[in-house]
Amino acid sequence: MTETIMQQCAGAPQDMPVRRGAARRQLVRRGAVVAGILALVTAAPFLPLDPLHLNPAARGLGPSLAAPFGTDLLGRDVLARTLTALAVSAQVGLAAAAISTLIAVTLALAATFSRLAERAVGVLTELALGLPHFVLVLMVAYAAGGGMSGVILGVALTHWPRLCRVLRHEAQTVAAADYVRISRALGRSRFWVARYHLAPHLLPQVVVGFVLIFPHAILHEAGLSFIGLGIEPHLPSIGVMLADSLRGLMAGHWWVAVFPGLGLVFLALSFEVFGESLRRAADPVDGGA
Amino acid sequence: MLKATAITHRFGAVKVLDHADLFLAPGQIAGLVGPSGTGKSTLGRILAGHLAPLSGHIEADGAPVGFGPGRPCPVQYAPQASELSIDPRWRVGRILENGGAPDQGMLEALGIRPEWRDRFPRELSGGELARVSLARLVLPTTRYLICDEITAPLDALSAEDMMTALRALARRGMGILVISHNYGFLRRHADLVMQLQHGKFAPAGIA
Secondary structure (H helix, E strand, O other), rough: OHHHHHHHHHHHHHHHHHHHHHHHHHHHHHHHHHHHHHHHHHHHOOOOOOOOOOHHOOOOOOOOOOOOEOOOOOOOOOOHHHHHHHHHHHHHHHHHEEEEEEHHHHHHHHHOOOOHHHHHHHHHHHHHHHHHHHHHHHHHHHHHHHHHHHHHHOOOOOOOHHHHHHHHHHHHHHHHHHHHHHHHHOOHHHHHHHHHHHHHHHHHHHHHHHHHHHHHHHHHHHHHHHHOOOOOOOOOOOHHHHHHHHHHOOOOOHHHHHHHHHHHHHHHHHHHHHHHHHHHHHOOOOHHH | OEEEEEEEEEEEEEEEEEEEEEEEEOEEEEEEEEOOOHHHHHHHHHOOOOOOOOOOEEEOOEEEEOEEEEEEOOEEEEEOOOOOOOOOOOOHHHHHOOOOOHHHHHHHOOOOOOHHHHOOOHHOOHHHHHHHHHHOOOOOOEEEEEEEOOOOOOOOHHHHHHHHHHHHHHOOEEEEEEEEOOHHHHHOOOOEEEEEEOOEEEEEOOO
């Protein structure tokens, strides 16, 4: 027993760089996948694909070399529609995640100004967290008139609280830390403390928060579009495609649901695991800042 | 002269300092001994302006103790847990330059190696961190230094080296208050040793 513990203790320092190196390689791999997806969906509108082209002669065809993802009930190419829909999803996701992150950062920083501001932000955050999430998204999207801007606003205005709570806690911890008091006693200004102590602590959380809001945003976009409150029905979107696919599924056309569904899962999952790797890498204890 | 007069501070119902007076002369090394919970660290923080006392007055060389942007405090406090007093995201080089260019003589006296500058705090031992934490506080403006249990994570030889470095600072006119649990250690190194008794200072001795 003693020998085992001693062996473990002796092995630990040598193992750590190996583990850290493996984590970093994993982060690079996952980052490359995310970058590849973003490049593909960004390039989608420029590819020789027409997601709106109707071909009555090729309605409801299964996957083939000519149409690898098959065609839907109106004879439209499912591959072209899936790629274009993912591009729309990525745009909605990026815009919603960016606005959400901006709200979270602004409120978290505002909370550090005074005790009153801290309490006000705290109450607002807890209130927003306490309300049913999807109902709130629905209400905001509906109030904003639906469509792409409605989805973006709906997701952006409902996804900041968790990140805000993390950032507020991080900012409070840093502000109360001994090293901040020492920096102030060594003649450094509040601005200097914010630049050199607060920003390096908050930035990784902000980036990770942004990346982790992204999959939520695209899943909500699909959900809202599925029930008709999201992207306009004439535009290709995963939610619209899945809603349309119900009729196809009854006719045995599995490909009209499976491929767009898998595309959505792959897009959301790749951002989720990339965000997780990023979080680990940003942790000065767990990873390596 | 660092003069703290009629310092009173309490935590809830517990009065840790009760109209305590303390005088520390330039070039003097004073020791403060006592069991945990008697207010030694609280006093250290109060002297360096990290904590405002409930009442009392502190002045260094005739001016009230304070600090502001571009105006470092003449009294610096080295906390007990050096790993918590250092930003974990900074490299050692930046930590040493926390308040400006570090004192080269102090770096050499404390055995701080140039190759540490590129390392993160987690890549140094507790003793090495304690030395880095102390070295950054020695600025040209630092007149008094409060060292709170800074030799605790050090082995006996390193602790002696650190005290030698502090003695060199004292010879340059810096007043130093060393807080420790170890009465024998303070007897060896300090010019006088005090203890906190019922919130006031008293000469320390083995009871």
